[in-house]
Amino acid sequence: MNIKILYFARIKEAVNYSTEEIELPSNISTITALKNYLSLRGDNWANLFSGKQVIRAAINHELVDNLATIKAGDEVAFFPPVTGG
Amino acid sequence: MNIKILYFARIKEAVNYSTEEIELPSNISTITALKNYLSLRGDNWANLFSGKQVIRAAINHELVDNLATIKAGDEVAFFPPVTGG
Amino acid sequence: MTVRIQIEDFDVGLELNKMRLANPSIGAVASFIGQVRDINDNDMVSTLTLEHYAGMTEKSLVTIEAEAKNRWQIIDSLIIHRIGTLQPLDQIVFVGVTSSHRGDAFKACEFIMDFLKTQAPFWKKEMTNAGERWVEAKLADDDATARWNK
Amino acid sequence: MTVRIQIEDFDVGLELNKMRLANPSIGAVASFIGQVRDINDNDMVSTLTLEHYAGMTEKSLVTIEAEAKNRWQIIDSLIIHRIGTLQPLDQIVFVGVTSSHRGDAFKACEFIMDFLKTQAPFWKKEMTNAGERWVEAKLADDDATARWNK
Numbered sequence: 500m501n502i503k504i505l506y507f508a509r510i511k512e513a514v515n516y517s518t519e520e521i522e523l524p525s526n527i528s529t530i531t532a533l534k535n536y537l538s539l540r541g542d543n544w545a546n547l548f549s550g551k552q553v554i555r556a557a558i559n560h561e562l563v564d565n566l567a568t569i570k571a572g573d574e575v576a577f578f579p580p581v582t583g584g
Numbered sequence: 585m586n587i588k589i590l591y592f593a594r595i596k597e598a599v600n601y602s603t604e605e606i607e608l609p610s611n612i613s614t615i616t617a618l619k620n621y622l623s624l625r626g627d628n629w630a631n632l633f634s635g636k637q638v639i640r641a642a643i644n645h646e647l648v649d650n651l652a653t654i655k656a657g658d659e660v661a662f663f664p665p666v667t668g669g
Numbered sequence: 670m671t672v673r674i675q676i677e678d679f680d681v682g683l684e685l686n687k688m689r690l691a692n693p694s695i696g697a698v699a700s701f702i703g704q705v706r707d708i709n710d711n712d713m714v715s716t717l718t719l720e721h722y723a724g725m726t727e728k729s730l731v732t733i734e735a736e737a738k739n740r741w742q743i744i745d746s747l748i749i750h751r752i753g754t755l756q757p758l759d760q761i762v763f764v765g766v767t768s769s770h771r772g773d774a775f776k777a778c779e780f781i782m783d784f785l786k787t788q789a790p791f792w793k794k795e796m797t798n799a800g801e802r803w804v805e806a807k808l809a810d811d812d813a814t815a816r817w818n819k
Numbered sequence: 820m821t822v823r824i825q826i827e828d829f830d831v832g833l834e835l836n837k838m839r840l841a842n843p844s845i846g847a848v849a850s851f852i853g854q855v856r857d858i859n860d861n862d863m864v865s866t867l868t869l870e871h872y873a874g875m876t877e878k879s880l881v882t883i884e885a886e887a888k889n890r891w892q893i894i895d896s897l898i899i900h901r902i903g904t905l906q907p908l909d910q911i912v913f914v915g916v917t918s919s920h921r922g923d924a925f926k927a928c929e930f931i932m933d934f935l936k937t938q939a940p941f942w943k944k945e946m947t948n949a950g951e952r953w954v955e956a957k958l959a960d961d962d963a964t965a966r967w968n969k
Contacts, residue, residue, distance in 0.1 A: 508870055508942035509953045553956075560875035562938070576872060576940075580956030583869065583900060583941025584771075584853050584912050584932060593720055593792035594803045638806075645725035647788070661722060661790075665806030668719065668750060668791025669703050669762050669782060669921075682832015685852065693857035693907045699928075700850050702835065706919065707843035757843045769856065772963060775929045778849075782921055813922060 500525065500571035504533075507578035510554065513547050523569070530556045531565040533575065553580055585610065585656035589618075592663035595639065598632050608654070615641045616650040618660065638665055670738065670746055672730040674721065676753040679763055684747060688767050692744055699774035700765040701782050707757040709804070712797035717804075718754045719761070722790035726750075733784040737766070740780070741773040748781065750791065780817055787814040820888065820896055822880040824871065826903040829913055834897060838917050842894055849924035850915040851932050857907040859954070862947035867954075868904045869911070872940035876900070883934040887916070891923040896931065900941065930967055937964040 503520050511517050527536045534548040548554065556563055557576040569575060588605050596602050612621050619633040633639065641648055642661040654660060673679075681702060689698045705717045734746045749763040764781050768774040793804040823829075831852060839848045855867045884896045899913040914931050918924040943954040 505872065507872055507940065508944070557872070557875055557940070560872075560878045562879075576875065578872065578940060579942065579953070581937065581940050582943045582954045582956050583871070583939050584936040590722065592722055592790065593794070642722070642725055642790070645722075645728045647729075661725065663722065663790060664792065664803070666787065666790050667793045667804045667806050668721070668789050669786040680832065681835050682830065685831050689852060689854055689910075690908055696854060696856040698852040698854070700852075701921065701925070702839060702848040702850075703921065704839055704846060704848070706846040758840055760839075771851065771853065771929075771932055772959075775851070775925070775932075779921075779925045782925075809922075 500569075502569060502572065503574045505574065505576040507576065509579045510547060510577050513543055528569055529565065530558075530563060530567050530569065530575070533569060534565075554578070555580060585654075587654060587657065588659045590659065590661040592661065594664045595632060595662050598628055613654055614650065615643075615648060615652050615654065615660070618654060619650075639663070640665060670731070670734050671748070672727050672734070673747075673749045674723075674726055675749065675751060678751070678760055679749045681760070681763055684749070684763060685765060688745060688747060688765050692767070694769055695744055695767045697768050697771040697774040698765060699768075699771070699778040700763065701778055702760055703762040703782075705755050705757045705759045705761060709795060709797070712799040714757055714795050714797050716754050716756055716796045717759075717761075718794045718796075719750075719752045720792045720794070721750075721752050725790050729789045730785065733781055733788060736784070737777040737780050741768070741777045742770065743768045743773055743777045746777065746781065748785065750785070750789070752791070783810070783813040783817060786810045820881070820884050821898070822877050822884070823897075823899045824873070824876055825899065825901060828901070828910060829899045831910070831913055834899070834913060835915060838895060838897060838915050842917070844919055845894055845917045847918050847921040847924040848915060849918075849921070849928040850913065851928055852910055853912040853932075855905050855907045855909045855911060859945060859947070862949040864907055864945050864947050866904050866906055866946045867909075867911075868944045868946075869900075869902045870942045870944070871900075871902050875940050879939045880935065883931055883938060886934070887927040887930050890930070891918070891927045892920065893918045893923055893927045896927065898931065898935065900935070900939070902941070933960070933963045933967060936960045 538545040538548045623630040623633045744767040747765045766774045766778040880898050894917040897915045916924045916928040
């Protein structure tokens with residue numbers, strides 16, 4: 500299925516991507532599975548999603564946890580804890 | 585001893601006084617004693633200090649209770665609960 | 670740590686700008702405006718007249734500001750309270766507090782308002798469609814003050 | 820119930836006046852301004868750059884305002900948050916809340932700020948004398964959010 504992924508702040512800099520559209524294998528259907536899938540891209544990706552740093556995820560503009568289900572057409576975002584205000 | 589007494593708001597209207605200087609007998613040395621002394625002036629005074637309505641007292645700009653001591657030269661004030669803000 | 674008792678209106682934008690620009694370690698400004706409502710206790714209010722005890726008012730507000738500064742890390746505070754006759758939508762009171770951090774600014778600002786309501790010698794008389802009357806003190810304000818007791 | 824995300828500065832006096840004059844049953848206006856401090860974690864800050872997640876930011880702030888309105892009796896609220904590059908003493912955020920009563924206005928205003936801090940997708944990068952760095956999220960902000968859990 501096709502999804503859009505957005506990266507922000509420290510994470511955007513670490514992977515050097517801000518937005519991408521990718522075709523996911525059908526067995527990748529949760530945030531955890533997506534993180535593991537992206538980790539295969541190389542050391543910087545693997546290091547990012549290793550769990551050493553806190554990464555928040557959102558699907559379609561809603562904060563979600565690692566077990567959240569990804570559907571075709573979703574906009575997934577990865578970002579560090581927020582620091583506005 | 586000579587003291588100054590100020591009346592505010594509802595109380596000022598009840599006794600029709602805003603400020604007075606009076607010579608107190610030497611045995612009048614607390615707020616309670618002063619209230620009893622002023623109550624002798626007539627029904628409106630007696631009614632005011634009868635305890636049916638809450639009256640706050642201050643001595644020299646500090647809120648005090650009924651047992652507070654009055655000294656010569658003090659500025660005593662009587663007023664209802666405050667309603668600013 | 671300033672207190673102003675005045676008949677004239679005040680300019681909140683001007684006061685807030687002066688306060689926040691006074692010190693570059695200010696990160697947070699909490700403020701409050703109280704204004705005259707058109708309806709009180711179900712009656713239409715046409716005017717509200719504020720009387721106060723000159724001398725004691727300033728002293729009590731300075732004491733409240735000092736206590737706020739004692740309890741929280743605040744950089745400065747300003748209280749402006751109007752006296753005289755006001756109409757609905759007129760500003761009555763302004764409290765502004767600056768701090769490095771928002772928690773201190775919020776708490777100090779609310780603390781000052783709660784104590785101002787129950788300690789500072791102001792009295793309100795309102796003219797309504799039901800006649801002229803003194804505004805009654807509210808138990809809810811005593812409760813709001815009491816919850817700050819350490 | 821308005822949210823504005825903008826690069827430009829905002830005029831707090833103007834916004835507060837519009838809010839308080841909108842409804843004669845407003846008796847209380849609580850507000851907050853956050854601004855850039857000159858020193859953070861012991862280093863001099865020269866600029867602060869705010870990035871956000873357009874779309875999600877607005878949605879999360881509208882949700883926070885709706886929850887505040889659900890919890891307290893408020894008449895209106897306004898959130899303005901700037902993005903882009905700012906300097907010390909520049910305004911970052913404004914939150915204003917109007918209500919008939921001050922307790923509701925204060926609580927809703929502080930609630931909105933606490934949730935904005937931990938829920939709205941903004942990130943700060945600061946340029947300091949120690950170099951450029953992302954501002955770290957603070958546990959104290961998580962605690963400030965958690966205390967509102969009913």
